[in-house]
Amino acid sequence: MANDFEVPKLPTYLEIPKINEGIMAGNGPFKSVEEFQKPLGFPGEKVDNWQEVAINKMGELKSKYRSVQVFLDACVKCGACTDKCHYFLGSSDPKNMPVARQDLFRSVYRRHFTFAGKYFPKLVGAKELDDKMLDDWYNYFHQCSQCRRCSVFCPYGIDTAEISMAAREVLDAVGLGQKYCNQILGKAITIGNNLGLPEPALRDTLLDLEEEIEEETGVAVKYPLDVKGAEILLITPSADFFAEPHIDGLIGYGKVFHQDGVSWTMSSYASEGANFGMFIGSYDIMRKAALRIRKAALDLEVSRVMVGECGHAWRVAYSFWNTLSGVGAGADTTDKYALKLQNQLDSRYPQPQHIIEYTHDLIQRNKLKFDKSANDDKTVTFHDSCNVARATNMGGIPNGQFILPREVIKAVCNNFVDMERGTIMESTFCCGGGGGLLTDDLMEIRIKGAMPRMQALKEVEKTDAVDTLVAICAICKSQFSKVLPKFDFDPYMIMSAHQLVSEAIIMDKPQTDDSEAKVAEEATIEAE
Amino acid sequence: MSLVSIFFTALFYLSLVIFLVGMARKIYQYWVTPAPLKIPTAPTPLTQTGVVMRLAREVVLFESLFKSNKWTWLFGWLFHVGLLLVLIRHARYFWPGDLPEIFLLIQPFKYAAFAMVIGLFGLLGRRFVVERIRYISAPSDYLMLLLLLVIGVSGVVMTFTSNHTDVIMVKNFASGLLSFDWANLPTEIHFLVHIFLAFSLLAIFPISKLLHVPGIFFSPTRNQVDDSRKKRHISPWALKQEQEQEVRLNETLGKDE
Numbered sequence: 001m002a003n004d005f006e007v008p009k010l011p012t013y014l015e016i017p018k019i020n021e022g023i024m025a026g027n028g029p030f031k032s033v034e035e036f037q038k039p040l041g042f043p044g045e046k047v048d049n050w051q052e053v054a055i056n057k058m059g060e061l062k063s064k065y066r067s068v069q070v071f072l073d074a075c076v077k078c079g080a081c082t083d084k085c086h087y088f089l090g091s092s093d094p095k096n097m098p099v100a101r102q103d104l105f106r107s108v109y110r111r112h113f114t115f116a117g118k119y120f121p122k123l124v125g126a127k128e129l130d131d132k133m134l135d136d137w138y139n140y141f142h143q144c145s146q147c148r149r150c151s152v153f154c155p156y157g158i159d160t161a162e163i164s165m166a167a168r169e170v171l172d173a174v175g176l177g178q179k180y181c182n183q184i185l186g187k188a189i190t191i192g193n194n195l196g197l198p199e200p201a202l203r204d205t206l207l208d209l210e211e212e213i214e215e216e217t218g219v220a221v222k223y224p225l226d227v228k229g230a231e232i233l234l235i236t237p238s239a240d241f242f243a244e245p246h247i248d249g250l251i252g253y254g255k256v257f258h259q260d261g262v263s264w265t266m267s268s269y270a271s272e273g274a275n276f277g278m279f280i281g282s283y284d285i286m287r288k289a290a291l292r293i294r295k296a297a298l299d300l301e302v303s304r305v306m307v308g309e310c311g312h313a314w315r316v317a318y319s320f321w322n323t324l325s326g327v328g329a330g331a332d333t334t335d336k337y338a339l340k341l342q343n344q345l346d347s348r349y350p351q352p353q354h355i356i357e358y359t360h361d362l363i364q365r366n367k368l369k370f371d372k373s374a375n376d377d378k379t380v381t382f383h384d385s386c387n388v389a390r391a392t393n394m395g396g397i398p399n400g401q402f403i404l405p406r407e408v409i410k411a412v413c414n415n416f417v418d419m420e421r422g423t424i425m426e427s428t429f430c431c432g433g434g435g436g437l438l439t440d441d442l443m444e445i446r447i448k449g450a451m452p453r454m455q456a457l458k459e460v461e462k463t464d465a466v467d468t469l470v471a472i473c474a475i476c477k478s479q480f481s482k483v484l485p486k487f488d489f490d491p492y493m494i495m496s497a498h499q500l501v502s503e504a505i506i507m508d509k510p511q512t513d514d515s516e517a518k519v520a521e522e523a524t525i526e527a528e
Numbered sequence: 529m530s531l532v533s534i535f536f537t538a539l540f541y542l543s544l545v546i547f548l549v550g551m552a553r554k555i556y557q558y559w560v561t562p563a564p565l566k567i568p569t570a571p572t573p574l575t576q577t578g579v580v581m582r583l584a585r586e587v588v589l590f591e592s593l594f595k596s597n598k599w600t601w602l603f604g605w606l607f608h609v610g611l612l613l614v615l616i617r618h619a620r621y622f623w624p625g626d627l628p629e630i631f632l633l634i635q636p637f638k639y640a641a642f643a644m645v646i647g648l649f650g651l652l653g654r655r656f657v658v659e660r661i662r663y664i665s666a667p668s669d670y671l672m673l674l675l676l677l678v679i680g681v682s683g684v685v686m687t688f689t690s691n692h693t694d695v696i697m698v699k700n701f702a703s704g705l706l707s708f709d710w711a712n713l714p715t716e717i718h719f720l721v722h723i724f725l726a727f728s729l730l731a732i733f734p735i736s737k738l739l740h741v742p743g744i745f746f747s748p749t750r751n752q753v754d755d756s757r758k759k760r761h762i763s764p765w766a767l768k769q770e771q772e773q774e775v776r777l778n779e780t781l782g783k784d785e
Contacts, residue, residue, distance in 0.1 A: 019659055064765060066561040067748045073554070074743030077669050078604065079654070079661035080596035094663045103664065115735045116668070124736075125666030148749075151569045153596035155586065155604075156740055157749035159569065283564065283766065319566045319756045323766065330759035337770060338760050350757050390570045393754055399571055426570040 005444045007486045008090055008451040010458050014423075016083040017092035024093035024448075028139040029441045032177030039186045040285055043175035050174040051129055055112050057173040058105075058166075062113070067162040072109045074156045075099060081150040081160075086429045087143050090448035095140045098150035098160040104136050105167050138176055141167040143445045145435035146279065147386035152426050164435070165281025172280055180439035181276045189288050192271045193238035199225075199268035205241050206266075213251060219507045221254045223266070228300050230265035231346075232257070234355075235293055235317070236308025237273040237474035245495050246477055249309050252498025255505050256359050259368055264306075267296035273313035274474065278320075279436035287324045290316065294325035294341060303346040306353050309496055311385035311434065311473030317352045318392040327352055350396065356472060357394050359501060360404045363411045370504040375413035378468040380500065381460050382406055382418065383453065383480075384428035385473035399425070405472055405497055412504035417464040423456040431471070433479030446479060447486050454487040461489075472497045533701070533712045536723060540705050543731040550734025551742065558746040562763035572754035579753050586750060603650030607676075610644025613637040614683070621695075621702040638687050645680045648673055672736065675725055682722040693719040 034044025047053055062069040081098040083089065088096040095101060103125070110117030110126035117126030127133060146161035171177065187196035197205075206223035213221045224230060240250040257264050270292040277286025297305050305327050307317045322328025326338030328351050333339075345351045362368050382405060394400040402425045410416050423429050432449030460466040469484075471477055471494065480494040529537075573579045585591040590608075594601045617637040620627055652673045655665050685691050694714045701713035713719070732738065745751065762770070 016660075019663055063561060064564065064763075066558060066563040066746060067567060069561050070558055070743045070746045070748075073739040074737070074747065076737045076740050077661070077664050077666070078593070078600055078651075079658065079664060080593055080600055082660040082664065084596070094660065097660060097664065099664050120668075122667065123671075124668045148569055151749050153592055155590055155593040155596075156744045157569055157586075157592065157747040159567065159749050162567070284769075322756055322760050323565060323762050326760065328757050328760060330755075332760070335760060352757070391567070393572065393574070396574070398574060401570070 005448075007447055010451065010455045010487060014089065014452055014455050017089065019094040020092040021094055024087075024091045024096060024139075024143060024445060026139055027135070028142045028178075029437075029439060030179040031138075032179045032182040036179060036182040036186050037172075037175065037177050039190070040172070040177075040182055040282075042172045042177055042182070046175045050134070053174050054129055054134075054170050055108075057170045058109060059113070061166045061169060062109070065162065065166065067159065068166050071102070071156075071158045071162060072106050075102065075106065075158055078155065080153050080155060081158075084150045084153050085144075085160075086147070086149070086432060086452045087145075087445060087449040090432070090451035091143075091445065093143075095136070096143055098154075098158075101140055101144055102158070102160055102163045104133065104140060105163050108133065134171075134174075134176070137167050138171055141171070142178060142437065142442065143449075145386070145430045145432065145437055145449065147430035147434055148390045149386065149427065149430065152390060161435075165278070167281075168279070168436075169281035172282070178280070178436060180441075181280050181436040185276050185280070185285060185289070188272050188274075188276065189285065189292070192267075192269050192292055194272055194274055194276070195238045195241075197238060197241065197271065202241065202268050202271055209247070209251070209254075213254065217507055218509070219255075219258065221251075221258045221507075223250075223254055224264060225266050226268050226300065227263070227265035230263045230300060230302055232262060232264035232304045232306050233270075233293075233297050233300055233302040234264055234266050234306050234308060235270060235273045235313070235352075236266070236355075237310035237313055238271060239274075239310075239474040239478065240308055241271075243474070243478060244481070245492075245499060246309075246474055248499035248502060249496025250498075252496065252500075252502035252505075253308060253355055255502055255507060256355075256362065256368065256498070259505065259507065260362055265300060265302070267293075267300060269299070270296035273308055273310045273317070275313060275316040276436060278312055278316055286316065286320070290321055290324040290327075293321070294327060297327065298341060298344065301344065303344065304349050304353060305345065305351055306355055306358060308355050309472040309474065309498065311387035311475060313474075314354055315387040315391040318354070321352060354394050354404075356405050356408055356497065359498070360395065360408050363408065369506040370412050370501075371506055372412060372414050372504055374504045375500055376415070378413065378500075379415040379417060379464060379466045380409060380413050380468045380470055380495075381416070381457065381464075381466045382409060382424075382497075383431065383469055383471045383476060384424050385471055385476050386428055386430045386434060388472060389428045390426055402426075408497060409470060409500060412500050417460050417466055419456040419460050423452065429453040429456065431473075431476040431479040432483060434473075434475050438475050438478055443482075447483050450479070450483040450487070454483070454489070457489070458487070467493055469494045470497050470500060471495075529710060530712050530715075532715055532720070533710070536701075536713055536720075536727070537705065537710050539724070539727050543727040546731040547733050554734050554739060555742050558742060562765065563748040563752070564763035564766050566752055566754070566756040566761050567748050568752040568754050569749040572752075574754050576753055579751055583745065583751060586744060599650070600654065603647045603654065605647070606643045607647025607651060610640040610642070610647060610680075611676075613640035614644060614680075621699050622706055623699075624703040624707055641680060641684045641687065645677065645684060648677045648680060652677065668736070672738075675729060675732075679722060679725045679729070682718045682725075686716075686718050686722065691716065691718050 037044045107127035108129045116124045141164045144164040151159035184194045239246045275289045326341045331338035394404040429452040432446045484491045697714045700711040704711040
């Protein structure tokens with residue numbers, strides 16, 4: 001994309017910009033085509049009676065989702081959210097203010113579904129769904145990363161992510177899908193991962209990784225695939241298999257598993273943690289993707305399901321899996337579908353469990369040894385990924401999702417500094433690339449949306465010489481690698497949390513005889 | 529009864545019926561519409577008690593708004609608390625017969641009218657002055673504030689200036705509305721404007737953004753317990769779909785191999 005735009009300058013203090021109408025107007029991201037639409041059950045191109053289809057779909061969605069119905073009614077236009085969106089702060093386009101973004105949808109809702117909007121449209125700002133409005137939907141609902149920062153500050157908890165998911169679902173229903181998400185989803189629900197990596201390729205990649213680690217450390221860390229009867233099934237974003245710095249995180253997970261001595265496996269059938277079904281708002285497709293994990297867990301007869309470093313994957317896993325596919329606990333005694341899996345899973349562990357929860361637990365129990373000085377060359381700060389921070393928990397304690405990653409980092413590294421309080425934890429700024437926006441055709445909004453996070457990072461770079469940014473989300477890692485240099489940072493300063501773990505962890509040297517003896521000993525104990 | 533009294537008596541019942549029926553329908557709609565997924569926003573409560581506390585803090589203190597913007601919070605909170613106290617004090621007009629002594633305690637609530645009016649001026653001022661809020665405001669957003677302002681100011685004028693109205697007549701009229709013992713009402717313009725707009729507000733309630741009042745209690749990001757791993761949460765339509773899943777999902781999305 002050869003779009004001309006200015007990379008925002010980083011201000012000393014984050015200021016609320018003057019509004020700049022239409023600055024981000026445009027055609028939106030590349031549109032999906034029949035080839036990618038059909039496998040998902042969406043029309044291949046814009047249907048003729050799109051208005052009728054869209055309005056019907058809106059009616060259906062508001063009757064299926066209380067969030068949509070209540071959020072459309074309850075907004076009082078108080079303006080509390082207007083300065084909370086990173087895309088507005090970075091772009092100054094008023095339609096990137098959360099309430100204005102919602103109003104694109106709400107104005108049509110009012111026109112078609114409310115008394116005031118039907119009879120006094122001008123008075124209440126009700127609008128017809130015409131071509132111009134539909135174009136605005138496509139453009140601006142793909143400038144929302146569904147990060148939910150606005151929802152934290154709304155007096156009624158109105159969550160723009162819910163509205164943007166609904167709008168994208170309507171767009172898909174009329175045949176206006178986004179190419180990036182829908183193409184990826186096609187691969188995820190047929191091949192099992194977003195990259196379309198088939199089993200042999202995945203196996204090769206993991207073998208290479210094993211060799212590499214053994215060469216480097218002298219320890220035979222294994223990356224098992226499709227091992228029936230393993231204790232843990234690891235579901236991780238497929239970016240972990242090849243992308244930088246993601247793969248260094250995967251190396252870290254492997255080392256931790258190795259040190260714990262637990263048996264684990266990945267699945268070639270369900271080789272994807274990410275679930276783009278959430279981004280396009282489709283319950284069915286999100287469920288379809290989640291069901292692969294259920295099937296893998298059942299087929300491989302694992303007793304634990306674990307999730308790697310991925311923000312929205314963890315949201316789907318933590319908040320939705322139990323609902324979608326029964327990966328969790330606490331199903332009714334009559335709920336045979338969920339119980340089939342839940343009876344197989346080990347109820348002594350949280351299901352699903354985050355890799356950070358797992359490592360944190362091992363650290364608490366002194367099962368891992370670290371040489372923290374291995375990370376002494378770094379001063380680290382932690383970026384709370386939006387989906388982890390605002391939509392999940394870890395450790396089952398209040399705010400555990402903020403506490404556990406920081407404790408893991410501090411256990412393996414001596415120099416840790418937090419960014420400004422208003423930009424982390426529940427108020428964290430999105431990296432700018434979430435929600436299905438991590439595509440080159442959206443580079444302008446990605447860079448502008450990264451500005452608030454970059455500003456906070458620049459602050460700690462100045463005050464504390466921070467040179468390493470740690471995240472636990474595949475999208476954050478990819479996005480930062482791209483946008484950091486635009487703001488005069490080193491693109492390699494972004495790291496996986498488990499990469500820090502990997503650097504500091506002290507591995508037991510291979511003592512073949514001993515370990516075999518140990519395995520034999522354990523086997524006898526188990527047999528008894 | 530005078531014509532104007534008949535008009536206002538009828539208007540009261542009409543508005544009240546619209547309010548009750550409208551609100552009942554909306555609340556029923558919110559009640560029966562499922563929340564298929566767990567979507568509480570951080571900081572999330574892990575227990576039901578935590579949810580009650582969270583909603584209480586939102587409703588009483590406007591916690592999230594306080595986090596967001598101190599000016600909007602200040603004006604918004606002043607207005608709502610002022611309105612609440614003033615409304616409580618209005619019970620004296622609807623109470624049939626002599627007032628119990630407890631009403632002496634709420635007599636000073638009349639001063640809350642100033643908090644209400646100051647809050648409203650603040651909110652209206654922000655809507656005009658702050659560019660972002662001006663951008664998101666529809667005519668109805670200004671009108672709603674104006675409506676409340678005129679109600680508030682007319683009340684203040686009757687209570688604190690020499691434009692008093694005949695409160696005995698007001699009491700007979702108001703308590704008569706509830707006991708169906710209808711009476712004439714005073715016809716000073718301040719009073720007529722005051723109750724005309726107040727009754728209108730009642731009728732507008734279920735078809736306007738005033739639905740934020742029931743809405744907050746039904747907001748899934750605020751009223752859900754964060755226990756998705758411990759308890760399976762599934763909506764009726766999703767459960768039905770799950771039971772028919774083999775057929776349905778495979779038809780629309782293709783079979784797994």
